[in-house]
Amino acid sequence: MTKRLxxxxxxxxxxxxxxxxxxxxxxxxxVASWGGTYQEAQTKAFFDPTAKDLxxxxxxxxxxxxxxxxxxxxxxxxxxxxTELGADECARGSKEGLFEKLDYSVIDKSGINPKLVxxxxxxxxxxxxxxxxRTDVFGDKGPKTWADFWNVEKFPGRRALSGSQATETLxxxxxxxxxxxDKVYPVDVDGALQSVDKVRGNIDAWWTSGAQAMQLVKDGxxxxxxxxxxxxxxxxxxxxxVSFSFDQGVLTAxxxxxxxxSKNKDLAMKALAKFVSPDxxxxxxxxxxxxxxxxxAFETGKIPPERIKDINSAPENVKKQVLQDxxxxxxxxxEATEKFNNLIQQ
Amino acid sequence: xxxxxxxxxDGRKSALNVHALRADAxxxxxxxxxxxxxxxxxxxxxxxxxxxxxxxxxxxxxxxQLSAANYARFFEQASYIKTFVTTFKxxxxxxxxxxxxGYPLACMLSQLPRRAASxxxxxxxxxxxxxxxxxxxxxxxxxxxxxxxxxxxxxxxVISQPLPLAxxxxxxVIGMTHIMLPFLVLPLYASMKTxxxxxxxxxxxxxxxxxxxxxxxxxxLSLPGxxxxxxxxxxxxxxxxxxxALMGGGKVIMWAMRMExxxxxxxxxxxxxxxxxxxxxxxxxLLGLFQRLLGARATGVWxxx
Numbered sequence: 001m002t003k004r005l006x007x008x009x010x011x012x013x014x015x016x017x018x019x020x021x022x023x024x025x026x027x028x029x030x031v032a033s034w035g036g037t038y039q040e041a042q043t044k045a046f047f048d049p050t051a052k053d054l055x056x057x058x059x060x061x062x063x064x065x066x067x068x069x070x071x072x073x074x075x076x077x078x079x080x081x082x083t084e085l086g087a088d089e090c091a092r093g094s095k096e097g098l099f100e101k102l103d104y105s106v107i108d109k110s111g112i113n114p115k116l117v118x119x120x121x122x123x124x125x126x127x128x129x130x131x132x133x134r135t136d137v138f139g140d141k142g143p144k145t146w147a148d149f150w151n152v153e154k155f156p157g158r159r160a161l162s163g164s165q166a167t168e169t170l171x172x173x174x175x176x177x178x179x180x181x182d183k184v185y186p187v188d189v190d191g192a193l194q195s196v197d198k199v200r201g202n203i204d205a206w207w208t209s210g211a212q213a214m215q216l217v218k219d220g221x222x223x224x225x226x227x228x229x230x231x232x233x234x235x236x237x238x239x240x241x242v243s244f245s246f247d248q249g250v251l252t253a254x255x256x257x258x259x260x261x262s263k264n265k266d267l268a269m270k271a272l273a274k275f276v277s278p279d280x281x282x283x284x285x286x287x288x289x290x291x292x293x294x295x296x297a298f299e300t301g302k303i304p305p306e307r308i309k310d311i312n313s314a315p316e317n318v319k320k321q322v323l324q325d326x327x328x329x330x331x332x333x334x335e336a337t338e339k340f341n342n343l344i345q346q
Numbered sequence: 347x348x349x350x351x352x353x354x355x356d357g358r359k360s361a362l363n364v365h366a367l368r369a370d371a372x373x374x375x376x377x378x379x380x381x382x383x384x385x386x387x388x389x390x391x392x393x394x395x396x397x398x399x400x401x402x403x404x405x406x407x408x409x410x411q412l413s414a415a416n417y418a419r420f421f422e423q424a425s426y427i428k429t430f431v432t433t434f435k436x437x438x439x440x441x442x443x444x445x446x447x448g449y450p451l452a453c454m455l456s457q458l459p460r461r462a463a464s465x466x467x468x469x470x471x472x473x474x475x476x477x478x479x480x481x482x483x484x485x486x487x488x489x490x491x492x493x494x495x496x497x498x499x500x501x502x503x504v505i506s507q508p509l510p511l512a513x514x515x516x517x518x519v520i521g522m523t524h525i526m527l528p529f530l531v532l533p534l535y536a537s538m539k540t541x542x543x544x545x546x547x548x549x550x551x552x553x554x555x556x557x558x559x560x561x562x563x564x565x566x567l568s569l570p571g572x573x574x575x576x577x578x579x580x581x582x583x584x585x586x587x588x589x590x591a592l593m594g595g596g597k598v599i600m601w602a603m604r605m606e607x608x609x610x611x612x613x614x615x616x617x618x619x620x621x622x623x624x625x626x627x628x629x630x631x632l633l634g635l636f637q638r639l640l641g642a643r644a645t646g647v648w649x650x651x
Contacts (some may be wrong), residue, residue: 022389064426064610065610066610067609067610070613096613100367158491163596164596164607165568204595205513205595205596205597206514206595206596206597207596208591212592215486216513219491219492219493220491221490221492221512221513296638333611334611334612337611338423338425338517338611341425341599341607342423342424342425344596344597345425345428345429345432345597
């Protein structure tokens with residue numbers, strides 16, 4: 001009994017400590033994102049200007065995704081006021097009731113794709129899954145479509161696909177089967193799995209992180225791969241002999257949420273409204289290849305015209321790509337991922 | 347009469363003694379228990395309670411209902427069994443490789459003069475202090491298709507096609523063997539150092555060849571150290587994460603990686619917790635088995651004798 005009491009005592013002390021900190025700094029909010037160059041770009045594009053405008057301090061943290069939010073909400077120890085997630089994670093977390101409702105009288109949603117505007121989450125930026133190949137192996141005659149990537153006779157070479165992002169690999173597999181880009185969603189999961197089954201014997205690595213995908217291509221461990229456009233752009237800038245385009249890319253959105261129980265909800269709402277405003281959204285592509293979620297950003301005139309063609313969410317490029325449907329994956333992710341894991345481990 | 351009286355007296359005295367001794371022993375064990383209690387409380391709070399909690403969590407499904415769904419999944423989906431088999435395959439092969447490299451190394455170290463041995467031991471321990479992540483990436487640089495080994499071998503004309511050393515089973519085994527080797531060598535070296543050299547001399551004096559001396563005297567005496575090293579390496583391998591995740595190319599999925607996948611895939615922790623419980627159960631069962639087969643000394647790794 002005493003042992004249990006002791007543990008309870010410590011837990012209470014811990015809670016008190018965590019409550020005490022934000023109370024003393026009411027004009028401070030904490031924002032969590034993915035870290036790395038992406039978060040550095042967000043700092044310059046979103047966080048710093050917002051902090052200046054609202055006269056608040058924005059503290060930063062990094063997240064591993066939905067697990068972290070679950071942990072904080074379930075443990076009643078929410079330390080973030082805003083956090084970034086993948087759109088399918090937002091859709092899942094919304095179903096689980098992990099987020100605060102957003103107030104669209106504060107946040108202006110015009111210009112954001114309605115598919116990314118929801119009661120308790122809103123789109124913030126886009127990443128594309130693109131096909132990259134090494135030009136020292138293929139010259140400029142490399143695989144251009146996912147059907148080419150699947151064609152091991154015409155394009156011999158080593159291949160890598162994402163093993164951790166089943167949703168993206170299944171979208172790509174559907175494209176490889178010849179599904180037109182506007183018919184990919186809703187994904188025929190079994191058909192896509194059959195498509196993965198055809199190529200899986202020729203996949204030399206299933207990557208589990210963006211950095212790994214980059215390293216595999218950079219070191220020549222593989223000759224072609226699926227990769228996030230930000231990573232692909234970095235490789236190109238570093239001078240690696242690679243080529244990629246947005247043709248048949250899979251456009252996946254990131255979103256932002258206010259975790260349920262955030263202590264600075266109202267302030268967070270105001271900050272979030274700034275983050276998705278066209279003015280600050282237009283800053284993002286100045287620092288990083290992830291495109292803005294708000295289309296109006298392209299009308300602000302802030303983004304140089306020659307830069308626009310390199311941005312995945314520019315209207316011209318959006319037409320070439322499949323937009324991943326977060327709500328489809330909210331309902332099908334677990335089952336599809338289990339089947340996918342099952343398949344690639346055989 | 348006097349003799350009988352004396353005897354009677356003695357009997358009473360010894361009964362008194364027994365009583366006093368027993369009380370004394372009881373006091374002493376109570377004292378020891380009191381000394382032990384802070385440790386026991388700590389073990390209870392940081393090990394028993396969380397593990398019990400983990401087990402408790404594993405019994406609930408995504409809807410929060412009491413169910414065996416998290417365990418049923420292991421039988422419904424072939425990939426879990428496959429992961430389990432892979433985990434043991436890797437653990438066996440890595441342990442085997444560690445014995446193959448570690449035994450001769452420890453043997454040589456134990457025969458060296460003290461100074462030379464301690465210098466050599468530094469080379470065993472030094473990598474031990476380096477981050478596993480750093481060492482794993484280093485192996486990736488060495489082993490991959492355009493890595494050091496392949497480019498040297500191709501430049502020397504030994505091979506024309508690069509050897510598949512990274513992003514597969516071989517890569518995982520190489521990387522893990524390197525990381526696990528000190529865990530085998532250190533206990534083995536310690537036990538070999540305690541082997542009395544006079545025993546070996548006596549054997550040779552009686553006409554045994556060096557091979558026979560090794561086979562009949564040195565090897566049996568080194569077995570307890572070998573057994574404890576093998577147990578440590580094997581058990582650590584079962585829960586390994588970093589190296590297979592980075593060197594396996596997504597094709598060598600071990601139990602710990604599966605736990606990570608499962609924890610992020612399902613909205614309840616029960617799914618991941620069930621995997622943890624199974625791994626813990628299997629590891630404990632294995633330790634029990636080792637103890638039966640190899641004797642208590644094998645698993646009492648850190649004890650002196």
